[in-house]
Amino acid sequence: VASSRIDDIPPDVRHEARRALLNFIGCAVGAAAEDAVSIAIRVLMPFAGGGTAAILGRKERLDPLRAALVNGISSHVLDFDDTTPKTYSHTTSPVAAALFGYAGASEVSGIDLLHAFILGFEVASRVGNAISSAHYDAGWHITSTTGVIGAAAAIGRLRGLDDQRMMHAIGLAATQASGFREMFGSMAKSFHPGRAAESGYLAVLLAEQGFTSGRMSLDGPRGYFNVLSAKHDASCISRGLGVDFNLRKNTYKPFACGLVIHPTIDACSQIRLEPEFSIEGVEAISLLVSPIVLDLCNKKNISSGLESKFSVYHAAAIGLVCGKGGLAEFTDEAVHDPVIKGIRERVSAASDPLLRNEAVMVKVSCRDGRVFQKQVNHPVGSLEHPLSDKTLEEKVRELALPYLTTHGVNGIVDMIWDIEAVQASALVRAATSLR
Amino acid sequence: VASSRIDDIPPDVRHEARRALLNFIGCAVGAAAEDAVSIAIRVLMPFAGGGTAAILGRKERLDPLRAALVNGISSHVLDFDDTTPKTYSHTTSPVAAALFGYAGASEVSGIDLLHAFILGFEVASRVGNAISSAHYDAGWHITSTTGVIGAAAAIGRLRGLDDQRMMHAIGLAATQASGFREMFGSMAKSFHPGRAAESGYLAVLLAEQGFTSGRMSLDGPRGYFNVLSAKHDASCISRGLGVDFNLRKNTYKPFACGLVIHPTIDACSQIRLEPEFSIEGVEAISLLVSPIVLDLCNKKNISSGLESKFSVYHAAAIGLVCGKGGLAEFTDEAVHDPVIKGIRERVSAASDPLLRNEAVMVKVSCRDGRVFQKQVNHPVGSLEHPLSDKTLEEKVRELALPYLTTHGVNGIVDMIWDIEAVQASALVRAATSLR
Numbered sequence: 037v038a039s040s041r042i043d044d045i046p047p048d049v050r051h052e053a054r055r056a057l058l059n060f061i062g063c064a065v066g067a068a069a070e071d072a073v074s075i076a077i078r079v080l081m082p083f084a085g086g087g088t089a090a091i092l093g094r095k096e097r098l099d100p101l102r103a104a105l106v107n108g109i110s111s112h113v114l115d116f117d118d119t120t121p122k123t124y125s126h127t128t129s130p131v132a133a134a135l136f137g138y139a140g141a142s143e144v145s146g147i148d149l150l151h152a153f154i155l156g157f158e159v160a161s162r163v164g165n166a167i168s169s170a171h172y173d174a175g176w177h178i179t180s181t182t183g184v185i186g187a188a189a190a191i192g193r194l195r196g197l198d199d200q201r202m203m204h205a206i207g208l209a210a211t212q213a214s215g216f217r218e219m220f221g222s223m224a225k226s227f228h229p230g231r232a233a234e235s236g237y238l239a240v241l242l243a244e245q246g247f248t249s250g251r252m253s254l255d256g257p258r259g260y261f262n263v264l265s266a267k268h269d270a271s272c273i274s275r276g277l278g279v280d281f282n283l284r285k286n287t288y289k290p291f292a293c294g295l296v297i298h299p300t301i302d303a304c305s306q307i308r309l310e311p312e313f314s315i316e317g318v319e320a321i322s323l324l325v326s327p328i329v330l331d332l333c334n335k336k337n338i339s340s341g342l343e344s345k346f347s348v349y350h351a352a353a354i355g356l357v358c359g360k361g362g363l364a365e366f367t368d369e370a371v372h373d374p375v376i377k378g379i380r381e382r383v384s385a386a387s388d389p390l391l392r393n394e395a396v397m398v399k400v401s402c403r404d405g406r407v408f409q410k411q412v413n414h415p416v417g418s419l420e421h422p423l424s425d426k427t428l429e430e431k432v433r434e435l436a437l438p439y440l441t442t443h444g445v446n447g448i449v450d451m452i453w454d455i456e457a458v459q460a461s462a463l464v465r466a467a468t469s470l471r
Numbered sequence: 472v473a474s475s476r477i478d479d480i481p482p483d484v485r486h487e488a489r490r491a492l493l494n495f496i497g498c499a500v501g502a503a504a505e506d507a508v509s510i511a512i513r514v515l516m517p518f519a520g521g522g523t524a525a526i527l528g529r530k531e532r533l534d535p536l537r538a539a540l541v542n543g544i545s546s547h548v549l550d551f552d553d554t555t556p557k558t559y560s561h562t563t564s565p566v567a568a569a570l571f572g573y574a575g576a577s578e579v580s581g582i583d584l585l586h587a588f589i590l591g592f593e594v595a596s597r598v599g600n601a602i603s604s605a606h607y608d609a610g611w612h613i614t615s616t617t618g619v620i621g622a623a624a625a626i627g628r629l630r631g632l633d634d635q636r637m638m639h640a641i642g643l644a645a646t647q648a649s650g651f652r653e654m655f656g657s658m659a660k661s662f663h664p665g666r667a668a669e670s671g672y673l674a675v676l677l678a679e680q681g682f683t684s685g686r687m688s689l690d691g692p693r694g695y696f697n698v699l700s701a702k703h704d705a706s707c708i709s710r711g712l713g714v715d716f717n718l719r720k721n722t723y724k725p726f727a728c729g730l731v732i733h734p735t736i737d738a739c740s741q742i743r744l745e746p747e748f749s750i751e752g753v754e755a756i757s758l759l760v761s762p763i764v765l766d767l768c769n770k771k772n773i774s775s776g777l778e779s780k781f782s783v784y785h786a787a788a789i790g791l792v793c794g795k796g797g798l799a800e801f802t803d804e805a806v807h808d809p810v811i812k813g814i815r816e817r818v819s820a821a822s823d824p825l826l827r828n829e830a831v832m833v834k835v836s837c838r839d840g841r842v843f844q845k846q847v848n849h850p851v852g853s854l855e856h857p858l859s860d861k862t863l864e865e866k867v868r869e870l871a872l873p874y875l876t877t878h879g880v881n882g883i884v885d886m887i888w889d890i891e892a893v894q895a896s897a898l899v900r901a902a903t904s905l906r
Contacts, residue, residue, distance in 0.1 A: 072682065079676045083534035085520010099518035175693030211659055212666060214649040218694035224646055224684040227677070231647060231670075241514045242662070247507065249659040258610030259653035 064111040066435030068093030072223040089141035104137025108230030130183025131156035133233035139460035146455035160186025161282030166272040167265035180215035180228035187236025207249025208239035291361030297351040299396035302415040304355025317402040323385040324397040353380035444469030487718040499546040501870030503528030507658040524576035539572025543665030565618025566591035568668035574895035581890035595621025596717030601707040602700035615650035615663035622671025642684025643674035726796030732786040734831035737850040739790025752837040758820040759832040788815040879904030
């Protein structure tokens, strides 16, 4: 991390990093008015003094450590941020939250921020690979437990730490790793990457001034690997370093809900586009899904937007009615919409253990006897069928436009694709150009 | 915690709490000039704005959350704070650090602070009992992992949280639990209770404003107990609640070094007081100790004060030469002192598996043929042989006098014994009355 050169990062990895940062900013800005974000700012404001750091999507300022914390909450609270399917980690949130906390208060070139992000993402991912899947299976929220180390690597790189201080920064970050999955479904879930961003950032500032950690923080007998995971493979840290980049295994959600019901929305959205199809004639919808879908998302009688994110029945309905699954399709209003509700009540689901998690078979029967069928094996947004840059842009525009000026949103999109040539502070300004 | 009444706390428990707080303040003030403390303040000062909270033993001010962090570092960095032998937890540090961060910026009555401390200590201890010894054995630093929950309980009580918000505060604290033992021997060890104090405190401020955690944070399937410990006994949380208080099981160190070499210092100090004994005539010292002593403290050739804290040979030497083991006896100067060094080189040690950890047999042979023997079964400072209030006062005076005015130190001692009748802010003022 201390000696990496941006010229050694392959172009496709740099492009994937731009995509991850674009998606991150969209998610953070789109959540700017969420309760979790507003409460955190309200709590921290009295301690901000003359707050120097901008917060994505907000007018307030905090110090950069606490801006990092809030950016972490906002970028994760919608469950709309990126995912590395192999580990279930949402790695960008804690790493980029720290970087944008830093860039909210200090001049940083876009290319340095991009480079630091790629390194932080890679460090967190490799630590995650080393402890997967035992660590997550035990109940740890891998996003924050590895993200804190990634945030330290990223900020440590920006601050130009030497090898020794980087080692101490990573140790001080590792020993702050925290966050368990019992918090899922509460605001605390999004607090995890926020606190991870702040803790990793703080670790760097301490190490920079000579604060020390143990020397075997990850692989010592009572270190991170042994204490936080029943099994680990330390070779994941260094194998293919500088050649294999985990950003290539990162995915972006097109739909604002649990990943396992994405195939259903995708398949139903495709049926909706068939020329002969009309929503009025629908008699019954039957789904054949992987067993995990009914384990996690078998909620039929739902009354809130939050519940709808875990309903495969609602997923089918909005696919057929709306052809998309953005934030608006998972609100209380959408749940009570009579057309969506009417379709949702006609959906039945069965599971087949032979079906992969990412596969679904949808059959729509109409009153006139016509039948529409669609099988999806890899939904849009999966590694095999990634979101196009254009679709990602559209997602970010839809997230950000309720809060930012059109000029600001255009600025974000333009600057991200050209990040090597701009200042990160200009990007932060665009992401705080409130309506 | 939310409904406890101070009148229901037995007098002996209240007195033990006063002793714990006195020892805490002494340790924090006595470490005010340590590198770990100075670095943390230097890092956080640029973010302090108009810092409102006093820091024990220092002239700077931070916000109360960060003052809590620094108080946690200072109170633990000398390894001179209190210990609950059953769990190896130094519980006062994180709990009182949060309370004194709070009291450094806000008016709190001494009786409310005392009450909140007793509750916070009890909560942390009961959580620790529930997960001991599997949790510590796995490599977790139990002081911080349980202390964060105790800090939340204590601050939550001061802020008057109702049951619901207290539940969320405890959940938000639990999911921040962190710190592993690979950090022992580095500054990060003392950072653990500091961060725990701050995290528990922050958890309360968030919960107070409506931030939510999961509802089964401790005993849910992916909650604290299951994720952070291979075994647990949840009945430890409620058994004997309001009757059995863990403060009764708390101990205070008379010597500024690892607990396992305390018996040796005690025995040697007693030999030194025998009328016939003279250090000049000593030919050889042989120790018979429990095996754990040689596991942890078998360092004979030492060159630094830090190493000397883990040398049973040095322990014997300072006992015979100085008759005490304060900070001064574990400095580089003491290690290189020719008299201490000369005696240290004459010490040999053997272990006997039948000897309890707290026992030692010391035999000193003199050139003139005389032999002095002493067996200690429970050293001074143990549960069976607790430090007297007067000895505790002397310890605190010795720790604080290099930094505070005599008037300030006298004020601390007087006010602690009368804490129910004073304002905590007066105590903080005394603990910041720098020379």
